[in-house]
Amino acid sequence: MVSALTHTHKREAQLAVTLGALAMKNPLTVASGTFAAGREYAELWRETLKQGAIEQQEFSQEILDTKDKPLSLLGAVTTKGVSLKPWPGNPGVRVAETASGLLNSIGLQNPGVEAFCSGDLLWLASQEVPVIVNVSGHAANEYHAVIARLEQESTPSAYELNISCPNVDCGNMSFGTNPRDAERVTRVCREATVRPLIVKLTPNVTDITEIARACEAGGADALSLINTVAGMAIDVRGRKPVFDRVVAGLSGPAIKPIALYAVHRVSGAVSLPLIGMGGIATAEDVVEFLLAGATAVAVGTQNFRDPLAIPRLLKDLKVWCHTQGVTDIHELIGGLR
Ligand SMILES: Cc1cc2nc3c(=O)[nH]c(=O)nc-3n(C[C@H](O)[C@H](O)[C@H](O)COP(=O)(O)O)c2cc1C
Numbered sequence: 001m002v003s004a005l006t007h008t009h010k011r012e013a014q015l016a017v018t019l020g021a022l023a024m025k026n027p028l029t030v031a032s033g034t035f036a037a038g039r040e041y042a043e044l045w046r047e048t049l050k051q052g053a054i055e056q057q058e059f060s061q062e063i064l065d066t067k068d069k070p071l072s073l074l075g076a077v078t079t080k081g082v083s084l085k086p087w088p089g090n091p092g093v094r095v096a097e098t099a100s101g102l103l104n105s106i107g108l109q110n111p112g113v114e115a116f117c118s119g120d121l122l123w124l125a126s127q128e129v130p131v132i133v134n135v136s137g138h139a140a141n142e143y144h145a146v147i148a149r150l151e152q153e154s155t156p157s158a159y160e161l162n163i164s165c166p167n168v169d170c171g172n173m174s175f176g177t178n179p180r181d182a183e184r185v186t187r188v189c190r191e192a193t194v195r196p197l198i199v200k201l202t203p204n205v206t207d208i209t210e211i212a213r214a215c216e217a218g219g220a221d222a223l224s225l226i227n228t229v230a231g232m233a234i235d236v237r238g239r240k241p242v243f244d245r246v247v248a249g250l251s252g253p254a255i256k257p258i259a260l261y262a263v264h265r266v267s268g269a270v271s272l273p274l275i276g277m278g279g280i281a282t283a284e285d286v287v288e289f290l291l292a293g294a295t296a297v298a299v300g301t302q303n304f305r306d307p308l309a310i311p312r313l314l315k316d317l318k319v320w321c322h323t324q325g326v327t328d329i330h331e332l333i334g335g336l337r
Contacts, residue, residue, distance in 0.1 A: 012321075013327055015317070017330075021196050028074055028286070028297060028298075031251075033106065036120070038124070041310075045070035045071075048308060072128040076158070077130070077131050078134055083110055083135075085112045090105050090107030096243075098252075098254060102304070103249065121153060132158045135150075140184055143161060158197070159189065160224055163175035164176035176201060177205050180214070187219055196221045198220065198222040201226060209266055212269055215270075226255070226258065228250055231250040251278070252300075252302075267294070274295060276297045287320060290333050290335070292334075295333055
């Protein structure tokens with residue numbers, strides 16, 4: 001299959017997509033918080049390709065061509081959440097594995113927007129890849145202030161508002177569970193920028209389409225979904241919750257059916273392009289999300305299981321399209337029969 005693709009390189013499917021004004025050369029980005037700013041992954045991908053530790057033939061020529069800028073094989077990088085001031089994150093246990101997923105209670109630890117601009121963002125500026133900056137806050141004016149600071153930089157290609165994280169105490173998920181608040185925070189951020197504004201939705205609501213419509217009314221250019229599903233784990237010997245805050249966010253294969261259904265429903269409720277995520281691990285998972293109505297997809301927890309997941313997925317997606325006779329990725333988007 002792979003050699004078939006290599007020999008018919010010119011007939012590779014057209015993979016470019018757009019999310020509002022954000023142009024992506026393929027539909028793959030990474031899920032915020034599972035890739036940091038990509039430095040470690042870039043290093044690993046570069047070294048792996050250089051050493052030939054993985055058979056080169058496993059990867060398509062385009063990937064090998066990225067050499068010194070390996071992140072440029074992505075449609076976009078999505079950063080870890082950035083807040084106005086440094087956030088220390090949550091005390092105690094921060095991650096625990098489940099039968100088919102991961103629970104996390106990181107608490108959006110980050111060094112704050114100022115340190116982000118002079119650190120990760122500066123580095124990303126040299127990586128020749130669109131950058132979606134994920135933004136967190138306790139209140140609408142905090143989200144606005146973060147974006148206002150980022151507007152002074154040329155590197156951000158788009159913003160993703162995290163109004164959906166289950167493991168911080170105020171702000172975040174409380175915005176994402178109330179349509180009025182979701183619309184308000186979107187509108188306030190809309191006023192701060194003309195760059196593409198993506199709002200990230202939580203599945204921890206009764207009707208996700210209600211929140212999606214509110215964000216559309218507030219001026220969002222695109223929606224991303226889903227954030228993690230609220231859950232918990234119990235230490236049976238200690239007879240106490242594993243996580244200090246009790247609640248944690250479930251991600252990984254366990255949530256894929258929930259995420260797919262959310263994408264399917266939201267795509268029928270709004271006219272905005274969607275970034276689908278939740279448990280994506282294979283090229284066929286990507287295709288499922290596209291068929292459900294996503295224009296782009298994000299790979300999250302799978303990056304922890306396989307740090308080379310993205311290069312593999314991209315190659316597999318190309319092979320899948322080739323073998324299925326798909327010449328343009330748009331044939332798949334919303335293509336559910
Ligand atoms: C360790 C970890 C940290 C995360 N941090 C963030 C974050 O900072 N901002 C955000 O919007 N989502 C965050 N998420 C949620 C992911 O971006 C994604 O929505 C979720 O994990 C579902 O995708 P997955 O199953 O492919 O991981 C985080 C997820 C994990 C596992």
